[in-house]
Structures are given as structure tokens and as C-alpha cells.
Amino acid sequence: MSEDYTKDYRESLLYKFLRSLVKNVVMPYYRVSWVNKEAVDKLEKPYLVLPNHSGFFDPFFLNAPVKEKFHYVVSDTQFRSPLMRFLLGQTGAIPITKNTNDLKSVKKMTDASRAGRVVGIFPEGLRNWDGETLPLIESTAKLVRMLNVPVVVPLLEGAYLMDPRWGTSLRRGKVVITYKILFDGQRPGRMKISEISSALKEALDHNEFTSETLKGVKFKSRKRAENIEQIVYLCPECHSISSFKSKGNDFSCSKCGYSVHYTEEGHFRALKGKDHFDNMAEWNKWQKGEAVKILQKDHGEEPIFSDCNLIHSMPDEKGAFRKKGKGCLYFYKDKIEYRDESGYLFIYKLEGISGMNVQLHERLEFYYEKELHRFHSKKRVFSARKVNDFYELSMDL
Numbered sequence: 001m002s003e004d005y006t007k008d009y010r011e012s013l014l015y016k017f018l019r020s021l022v023k024n025v026v027m028p029y030y031r032v033s034w035v036n037k038e039a040v041d042k043l044e045k046p047y048l049v050l051p052n053h054s055g056f057f058d059p060f061f062l063n064a065p066v067k068e069k070f071h072y073v074v075s076d077t078q079f080r081s082p083l084m085r086f087l088l089g090q091t092g093a094i095p096i097t098k099n100t101n102d103l104k105s106v107k108k109m110t111d112a113s114r115a116g117r118v119v120g121i122f123p124e125g126l127r128n129w130d131g132e133t134l135p136l137i138e139s140t141a142k143l144v145r146m147l148n149v150p151v152v153v154p155l156l157e158g159a160y161l162m163d164p165r166w167g168t169s170l171r172r173g174k175v176v177i178t179y180k181i182l183f184d185g186q187r188p189g190r191m192k193i194s195e196i197s198s199a200l201k202e203a204l205d206h207n208e209f210t211s212e213t214l215k216g217v218k219f220k221s222r223k224r225a226e227n228i229e230q231i232v233y234l235c236p237e238c239h240s241i242s243s244f245k246s247k248g249n250d251f252s253c254s255k256c257g258y259s260v261h262y263t264e265e266g267h268f269r270a271l272k273g274k275d276h277f278d279n280m281a282e283w284n285k286w287q288k289g290e291a292v293k294i295l296q297k298d299h300g301e302e303p304i305f306s307d308c309n310l311i312h313s314m315p316d317e318k319g320a321f322r323k324k325g326k327g328c329l330y331f332y333k334d335k336i337e338y339r340d341e342s343g344y345l346f347i348y349k350l351e352g353i354s355g356m357n358v359q360l361h362e363r364l365e366f367y368y369e370k371e372l373h374r375f376h377s378k379k380r381v382f383s384a385r386k387v388n389d390f391y392e393l394s395m396d397l
Contacts, residue, residue: 054128
């Protein structure tokens, strides 16, 4: 993580091998194709790459077909594992602290670009949860104008349905990467921030369920719905929170029996009850609106929801996470409480929390009084996304 980004970068033999493996074996197997990559290969370095982000393998799929190496901006949490630290070091990744004002990371990106490297940034900040492009990070447009280099906007279609964030396995279907040169030359430096922002938003706007490219495409799997309760946390029939259980291609509410089938095209079909929503984007939009209504109600001294069997961890002086205990998390309108099995109670005031985010495998992380806390469940049924949603919505009220 202490790499000098002003120096020349050379691809290692290991990286070249992995890149070839992805392009010639993995991408054909999962039917990943690309359009207009020749235009990108003609660009001279440096330039920026700003794609949408749906799947874990997006960075590899995006870079494998083109000539130049992309130096992706990656969450510093990915560098905590010795294996990931080694692999990311092979790719020349640039670490950044999520959800914080990280000036050091901005300097690293600037140094890398001025040294002639191709910098890759996901403007959404994280993988989307429901197949629809997330709001873009506002500072992206400022960075584009400041660097004043050509901008490539690759659009991935099908990546979410192939690899949904909550899924347990990849599904073979169809993924298309369309490379677009959004700005060429030094044009960004002459544009207004609002103009850059609007152009990026339009270029990255995507919904998996309304895409003509994906119409009729089937994504095969026998476990399409498993772990879907990580994102679907509110029942439209009885309005229970965290009541869904999934198995195979179906999921149902343990409170009222409402049952849904998840089709190969990524649509919902009710097995018991009413067809409330056609797809994940519609369901997610509804439940976030309902979450606001729940937060506005008077809950007295009772928590809005709770999750048990959660492991609480904190990093040691070397950055390795160490288990502190196991217990239950309680979400209130103004605080989060965590009581471990020994009876010890942690209280986190919502206004004192910063940098809350959801890491791979539903690991909820946030800073409190400058200390990093992590909560997760070994069974992957904990909806860290739910906690993050309620926290963000609480801060907006």
C-alpha cells in the first residue's frame, strides 16, 4: 500500500497469466462479450475508466479485452487479507478508504494519472444491490475535470443477473461490455462540473430488467434465490422485517407464508399471495420507502429490529480482525446497541458513527470514536444491507 505511483509500472508474469485466463477461458464460458474495445486501444495514456459496477468480477472482465492495464481504486479493506494484499499488489491497485474524505487517495490517483497510468474508478462507490445504477459519487465529476484526461465509460449489461451481490454462485447467461469514449483530449478541463456529472449519469444509467440487450436471456442456476434475504428484508404482505427464508429458486416469509419464485430472467412470480413487484429494483425501492415510514413511527423504548448470532470483531495493531464476542445487535431510532453473550453492552449513537458500509459476505463495518467495528454472521443470513439502509435513512430524516 506504500507504492510510489509516480514510477513506471510493469505487469508481472502472474498478472499476465491471470489476465489471459480470464479473457480466453472464463469470459467465453460465461458468455461475456464486448463492443468497441478497439476505440479504447487507440487511446493514448493516461485516461480514466469509469464503469458501472454490479458483479465481483467486473474489474477483471473490463480490463481483460483491452491493451492497457487499468489501475483500479479499491477499498483499503480488501488489503487486510495477506492473500488479497499480494494479488492486488500484482495489479497495481490504488487503496482508498470508503465513505471518508481520503485526500491521500486522491493524491495517489493524481500521481498515477500524471505518471501515464490508466486509472479505473467505479463512480457508484460500490456494487449495486438491485440491478439498477446507484447515484454517482459527487466528487467523481470534480476529479474528472481536475485530471483533464480522456474518459472511457464501459457499460456492463447482464453482470448483475450473472453475479448478484447476494448470490451464492455465478449464473451462465449473457454479459455485454460496451466501451464508450465519453470525453476525448483535454475536453473535461473546459467543462462545468454539472455538465460532466450529467454526462456521466446519462452514460451509466442502466436497469438490468428493462435492458433490450438482456430481453429473454436466461441465467441458469439451481440456487437463484438463495441468500436473497440479504437484500429483501421487508415483506410486502405482512410488513415483517427480516422474515424471509430462501431455498433453491424460491423464498418465503416465515411470518405470513407469502412465497415468491425467482425466475431465470430475474423476475419475481408469487407462489402464494399477490405479485407485488416484478423485479429486485422495484422491491428495493418500495422497501426503502417503507423503511422511512417505520423510522417515523414512535417505537418507545423498543428496538425497530434486532439480529442475533453476530460476531463482533475489531482490528489489532497490525490490521488483522480479532473476534471480540458473539451476540445480538439492536437498531433504535437514535442508536445501535450490541450485547454479547457475556452480557457486555456496546452503545453506538447514530450521530457518532462514520464510514458505515457493507463488505463482501455481508460484513457490516463502521467507525465509532475512531475505532473500526465489524459485525457478521457465519451463515450469511444477516442482512447488513438492512442495517446500512436504516442508518442512512435515519441520518436523512
